[in-house]
Amino acid sequence: MPSSPLSSVGAARKAIADQLVEIRKDAGLNGAELSSRCGWHPAKTSRIQSGKSAASEDDIRAWCTVCGAEDRIPDLIAATRAADSIHQRWRRRNSSGMRLAQEKVIGDYERTELFRIYVSNVLPGFFQTAEYATALMRSITDFQGTPNDVAAAVPARLARARLMHSGAHRFAVLIEEWVLRTRIGSVEGMAAQLDHLLALMSLPSVSIGIIPAGCPRAIWPLEAFYLFDDQRVAVETLTAKVNVLQPSEITDYVRAFAGLSKMAVHGAKARALIGSAIASLE
Incomplete structure (x- = not known):
């Protein structure tokens, strides 16, 4: 039987979260260090990494910049916009x-x-x-x-x-x-x-x-x-x-x-x- 239609949205956002975790690890940073450099609470980093909260475009720019991975920004933002297109709120539409x-x-x-x-x-x-x-x-x-x-x-x-x-x-x-x-x-x-x-x-x-x-x-x-x-x-x-x-x-x-x-x-x-x-x- 059909799973929740929101699972497609969750899968797309989790894929983005997994890439952000990979970028952080490649930079040799832990969650607390990344949070401090980005200027936000560690709980936000935890939510983004788990896929519970979607990273905004500004979050992605800050995350990649402190990790020295600015070249990853365009692809991640494109993926975020694609995930948003899966779930189209009626009021916004x-x-x-x-x-x-x-x-x-x-x-x-x-x-x-x-x-x-x-x-x-x-x-x-x-x-x-x-x-x-x-x-x-x-x-x-x-x-x-x-x-x-x-x-x-x-x-x-x-x-x-x-x-x-x-x-x-x-x-x-x-x-x-x-x-x-x-x-x-x-x-x-x-x-x-x-x-x-x-x-x-x-x-x-x-x-x-x-x-x-x-x-x-x-x-x-x-x-x-x-x-x-x-x-x-x-x-x-x-x-x-x-x-x-x-x-x-x-x-x-x-x-x-x-x-x-x-x-x-x-x-x-x-x-x-x-x-x-x-x-x-x-």
């Missing part, structure tokens, strides 16, 4: 509004042939109507306290839907039944969203499976995740999007998707669950 963040991801989507998507909270952006996306993005903006550019961000999000109608892109999507019954926006808007979902099921590029709420669970409900071919997994948590890049972890998510697929219903049974959700709105 949306700090200037949501439109730019929506536009930035389209390149990754265009390069992907097979999307395997599991959602346990809201419908994926590909499938959202304008009203559903507007209500959802307004609530996200309010919660995060980020600039409100929802009117501009919604068209940018909906633009990725064109990939379902062009090129060699394929979409295998698994949706927990309760997502169909979780009202986002108005009753009329939710009904229109579910009708839109039914229409998408007829597309040859799209496979939609619904996991019934009462089915025996072979795999527990997980946080929403997006598999981009076999190259990357984007896991969405409350506070951040975590990019899983380690092959062993990607394999775990592929296995989880296969297990969740076995619990899902497709075709007429899936349509019936969507129809039931529409009827419950009335």
Whole structure:
């Protein structure tokens, strides 16, 4: 089963910490001596070396300078920035509004042939109507306290839907039944969203499976995740999007998707669950 999506972040930061330990030892310094020369408490050195605290770019510069390893600074800073890109906090990502963040991801989507998507909270952006996306993005903006550019961000999000109608892109999507019954926006808007979902099921590029709420669970409900071919997994948590890049972890998510697929219903049974959700709105 999938390990924590934060393990990729931890592994990247631990690799940086191990290099810093190596640099300190090569310089013939112990932790206390390095701390004194850097002008900080030994506890900070201990946390950085263990990987419990991430070294900032200024920390790396100071560490390498006192160890006479200035030539290592550029590579370590690049590695730190790469680790930061694995874990993208939503508030930071949306700090200037949501439109730019929506536009930035389209390149990754265009390069992907097979999307395997599991959602346990809201419908994926590909499938959202304008009203559903507007209500959802307004609530996200309010919660995060980020600039409100929802009117501009919604068209940018909906633009990725064109990939379902062009090129060699394929979409295998698994949706927990309760997502169909979780009202986002108005009753009329939710009904229109579910009708839109039914229409998408007829597309040859799209496979939609619904996991019934009462089915025996072979795999527990997980946080929403997006598999981009076999190259990357984007896991969405409350506070951040975590990019899983380690092959062993990607394999775990592929296995989880296969297990969740076995619990899902497709075709007429899936349509019936969507129809039931529409009827419950009335």
